[in-house]
Amino acid sequence: MTKRTSAKYKIDRRMGENIWGRPKSPVNKREYGPGQHGQRRKGKMSDFGTQLRAKQKLKGYYGDLTEKQFRRIYDEAERQRGDTPEILIGLLERRLDAVVYRAKFVPTVFAARQFVNHGHVAVNGRRVNIASYRVKEGDVISVRDKSKQLAIVLEAIGSPERDVPEYLAVDHSKLTAEFVRSPSLSDVPYPVMMEPNLVVEYYAKN
Incomplete structure (x- = not known):
C-alpha cells in the first residue's frame, strides 16, 4: 500500500466517514476510528470539536492540505465580498x-x-x-x-x-x-456533507 493510499484511508477512518465515496474505503466495513481506542463510545462533541472536525474533513478532502495552505485560502475567502463559506468552496474547487x-x-x-x-x-x-x-x-x-x-x-x-x-x-x-x-457549495458533488460555515466559525474564534 502506498503512502498516499494509507493517508486517505487514515483520514476516512479518523473522520468515520467515506469522504471521497470510494468503494474500498475501510469505513464501509467499520465506521469507528483507527487504533485500539477507536471503538470507544463517543460523547457529545463540543462546538469547538464540531467546528474542528468540519475543518479537518474539508482540508482532508482536498488531499490533506497543510494547515498553512488551508488557512491562506480561508483568509483570502474572508477578504472577498460575499458569502465566505461559498467563496471558500469556490477557491478550493479552482x-x-x-x-x-x-x-x-x-x-x-x-x-x-x-x-x-x-x-x-x-x-x-x-x-x-x-x-x-x-x-x-x-x-x-x-x-x-x-x-x-x-x-x-x-x-x-x-x-x-x-x-x-x-x-x-x-x-x-x-x-x-x-x-x-466557479461553483457554489450546492454544485459540488461531495459524497458526504461538508459544512464550510463551521470552518468559518472555527477560524473566527481561533
Whole structure:
C-alpha cells in the first residue's frame, strides 16, 4: 500500500466517514476510528470539536492540505465580498489538482496532485506543474499528449464511480476540461456533507 493510499484511508477512518465515496474505503466495513481506542463510545462533541472536525474533513478532502495552505485560502475567502463559506468552496474547487480530479482524469485527489506535479497537465496549452495553481473561468485544462495513454488516466475516465460536475465542460475523447464557472457549495458533488460555515466559525474564534 502506498503512502498516499494509507493517508486517505487514515483520514476516512479518523473522520468515520467515506469522504471521497470510494468503494474500498475501510469505513464501509467499520465506521469507528483507527487504533485500539477507536471503538470507544463517543460523547457529545463540543462546538469547538464540531467546528474542528468540519475543518479537518474539508482540508482532508482536498488531499490533506497543510494547515498553512488551508488557512491562506480561508483568509483570502474572508477578504472577498460575499458569502465566505461559498467563496471558500469556490477557491478550493479552482485549485488545478481539484479540477483534474473533478474532470476524472485521475481516480483520486491524491493522484491528481502527483499527476500535476509530474508535469502531465497543461492550462491553455502551457504546462503547469503546481497543484495549487488557481484556474480561471474559461481556462482549458488538458492532459498532455505524452500522458494520454497512462494506465491511471485510462482507468479514471473508464470508471463509473463519479460524475463530472456541471461547472466543468469535459471532453474525455480529447482529455480536455474547460472551467466554466466557479461553483457554489450546492454544485459540488461531495459524497458526504461538508459544512464550510463551521470552518468559518472555527477560524473566527481561533
